[in-house]
Amino acid sequence: MGREQQVQPVDRRRFLKLAITAPILAGAAASLAPLLRFLKPNVERLKLYAPTSRDVAEGEAKVVATLSEVANPWDSKYFVFTQKYPQYTPEGFTAANVPGVVIRLPFKITLPVEWAKSIGKTPQVTESDVIVFSRICPHLGCIFNYVSNWREVTAGYGGYVPPQARQHALMACPCHLSIYDPADRQVPGRVLSGPAPRPPRTFLFEVRGQDIFVTDVEPGGIA
Amino acid sequence: MNDQPFPTLADLWERLRDWVRERRQHLDVFDETLVARQDNPIYLMGPMLYYFWLITVITGFLLMIWYEPTTTGAYTSIERIQHEVGAFSLPWLGGRGIALTMGGLIRGLHKYGGDALITVIFLRLWRMYFLGEYKKPGELSWMLAFLGLILAMISGITGYLLIWNQRAFWAAKVVLTVPLYFDQLPLIGGLGFGAMIAYVFLGGPAVGQATITRFYAIHFGISLVLLILVEVFFARTRRARLNMSWLPAVLFTAMLVVISIVLPAESGRRADPTRTPLPILSDWYFLALYQYVKYTPPLWAGLGPGLLIGFGMLVPFLDRSKGRRPLERPFFFVAGALAIVYFLIFTALIMFNIAVITREPPLIMVITFVILLGGLLWEVRYRRRQRAAPPAAAPARATTAA
Numbered sequence: 188m189g190r191e192q193q194v195q196p197v198d199r200r201r202f203l204k205l206a207i208t209a210p211i212l213a214g215a216a217a218s219l220a221p222l223l224r225f226l227k228p229n230v231e232r233l234k235l236y237a238p239t240s241r242d243v244a245e246g247e248a249k250v251v252a253t254l255s256e257v258a259n260p261w262d263s264k265y266f267v268f269t270q271k272y273p274q275y276t277p278e279g280f281t282a283a284n285v286p287g288v289v290i291r292l293p294f295k296i297t298l299p300v301e302w303a304k305s306i307g308k309t310p311q312v313t314e315s316d317v318i319v320f321s322r323i324c325p326h327l328g329c330i331f332n333y334v335s336n337w338r339e340v341t342a343g344y345g346g347y348v349p350p351q352a353r354q355h356a357l358m359a360c361p362c363h364l365s366i367y368d369p370a371d372r373q374v375p376g377r378v379l380s381g382p383a384p385r386p387p388r389t390f391l392f393e394v395r396g397q398d399i400f401v402t403d404v405e406p407g408g409i410a
Numbered sequence: 411m412n413d414q415p416f417p418t419l420a421d422l423w424e425r426l427r428d429w430v431r432e433r434r435q436h437l438d439v440f441d442e443t444l445v446a447r448q449d450n451p452i453y454l455m456g457p458m459l460y461y462f463w464l465i466t467v468i469t470g471f472l473l474m475i476w477y478e479p480t481t482t483g484a485y486t487s488i489e490r491i492q493h494e495v496g497a498f499s500l501p502w503l504g505g506r507g508i509a510l511t512m513g514g515l516i517r518g519l520h521k522y523g524g525d526a527l528i529t530v531i532f533l534r535l536w537r538m539y540f541l542g543e544y545k546k547p548g549e550l551s552w553m554l555a556f557l558g559l560i561l562a563m564i565s566g567i568t569g570y571l572l573i574w575n576q577r578a579f580w581a582a583k584v585v586l587t588v589p590l591y592f593d594q595l596p597l598i599g600g601l602g603f604g605a606m607i608a609y610v611f612l613g614g615p616a617v618g619q620a621t622i623t624r625f626y627a628i629h630f631g632i633s634l635v636l637l638i639l640v641e642v643f644f645a646r647t648r649r650a651r652l653n654m655s656w657l658p659a660v661l662f663t664a665m666l667v668v669i670s671i672v673l674p675a676e677s678g679r680r681a682d683p684t685r686t687p688l689p690i691l692s693d694w695y696f697l698a699l700y701q702y703v704k705y706t707p708p709l710w711a712g713l714g715p716g717l718l719i720g721f722g723m724l725v726p727f728l729d730r731s732k733g734r735r736p737l738e739r740p741f742f743f744v745a746g747a748l749a750i751v752y753f754l755i756f757t758a759l760i761m762f763n764i765a766v767i768t769r770e771p772p773l774i775m776v777i778t779f780v781i782l783l784g785g786l787l788w789e790v791r792y793r794r795r796q797r798a799a800p801p802a803a804a805p806a807r808a809t810t811a812a
Binding site: 201226227235236237238239240242244267272273274275276278281283284286326327328329330331343345346347360361362363364380381382383384408409410 | 420580583584586587588590591601602603605606608609610612613614615616617618619620623683684685686687688689690703704705706707708709711765766767768
């Protein structure tokens with residue numbers, strides 16, 4: 188309104204301002220990568236793409252159950268699998284627990300173990316009536332329960348009534364009421380109800396004599 | 411005005427600076443310019459905010475003397491603060507007298523002071539929303555108030571974890587699993603920044619010692635930095651810091667002390683990473699959000715609140731209506747009222763652990779859609795009437811129609 192109207196070429200002051208600002212901004216930008224490495228020391232230098240590739244956990248293989256403990260259909264046993272995670276403290280690593288459940292199904296199914304390739308393992312058991320799930324809910328990380336009576340699921344986990352064919356033991360999460368069917372023939376752990384985006388993660392296991400020996404758990408989520 | 415058809419970058423910069431300069435003159439961080447209206451309690455929200463904040467900061471510092479930020483020691487140290495540190499008794503109170511601890515009292519003041527702080531921020535935001543205070547030149551005040559709510563909530567959840575009880579542990583885990591789903595977004599998802607956000611807050615891919623350390627730093631840092639900024643603001647504008655007479659200040663302090671004695675702050679149970687409590691709850695101001703998370707696919711658990719925050723920050727620019735009274739801008743009145751109703755209903759639903767997730771989400775979607783559509787129709791009708799009736803019909807509001 189009251190400002191001068193002459194069309195001016197870039198004057199000296201503006202040019203100098205620009206000449207000073209550009210390197211300052213560039214310097215600020217250049218300090219971003221080290222700042223990220225300050226917050227997350229295991230990011231590789233200048234590798235801002237896929238910054239979480241080095242956060243892989245290592246598990247300790249262990250016997251989690253014997254075959255006689257889960258002898259009958261719908262028998263189950265809880266266990267805790269210990270994994271070591273990188274942690275951004277001066278100590279470097281921390282152990283975190285992955286709770287799991289071993290379930291005996293009334294029939295054999297193909298186990299969902301295609302993920303084993305991504306960690307460079309070959310699954311020993313691919314078809315079985317024993318299945319081992321991680322109990323960390325694939326939705327938001329709560330620990331879900333194996334509920335042997337489906338009526339309890341209906342009563343305590345949001346009123347879901349399973350269809351006739353699925354009226355058996357189910358798995359259900361107390362946090363956000365996701366419900367899983369451990370015995371679905373196509374997709375073991377299929378999400379029957381609730382916000383979960385995928386079936387629970389599974390364990391790789393071997394059977395050594397009478398022992399069910401768990402070696403790895405599918406990566407992903409927060410322990 | 412320039413001769414050029416398009417404004418240059420320098421012009422835009424200039425315009426932005428003018429915009430900010432004008433808003434800054436009318437900036438109200440704690441309603442300092444509304445002191446004259448404090449006979450009405452809704453204008454007491456600003457000074458109350460500052461007052462409760464100071465109480466929280468001071469008691470927080472006192473708690474730091476005894477608190478131990480480790481996974482093994484945190485819960486024990488809280489228990490000790492609550493039950494042992496600075497024990498004394500009031501023999502003349504309540505017939506047989508009551509035993510108290512200074513630690514418990516200070517922790518109560520910290521907890522209830524924080525709750526009061528969030529309550530006051532909420533109430534103040536609703537006042538600003540429904541009275542149209544976010545309109546020119548109040549945009550910046552509104553945005554700061556809204557940012558304050560977000561920071562207070564972050565402060566709340568980071569502080570809550572420090573107790574290291576069941577509720578805190580699972581709240582932290584659930585909240586920080588949400589950003590992992592950002593990696594499912596198209597285009598930016600592949601970069602892995604969702605997981606990075608979560609891991610930077612957690613200090614690793616699991617909730618552990620690094621998480622406590624980082625949350626402790628954030629919890630303390632937010633208030634520290636803001637306090638310095640506010641102090642700079644007061645020093646520059648030469649406004650009074652606490653625009654409140656002593657009577658409400660004494661009343662509120664007494665209220666906090668009484669609550670801390672009658673209803674000592676809870677510690678819950680020690681965190682157990684292998685057992686999720688049923689139902690899982692959080693601080694009261696997150697409960698509605700928890701119910702929402704039950705209803706939606708997990709990507710929307712993060713995007714929904716994000717959109718809500720975006721809407722909140724941009725409301726001053728979205729609302730182009732002329733009037734300031736609630737009924738003079740029907741759509742935004744309806745949207746705001748709907749938000750309050752949902753906040754209350756969702757909070758009630760999760761507290762009574764009611765959620766039929768096959769039935770409720772579509773129902774809620776339909777209700778929301780119908781009500782918002784109704785608000786829109788109301789707005790259209792109202793504007794048409796305004797245009798039809800000449801402004802002379804309402805001389806008191808002649809200024810609204812220019």
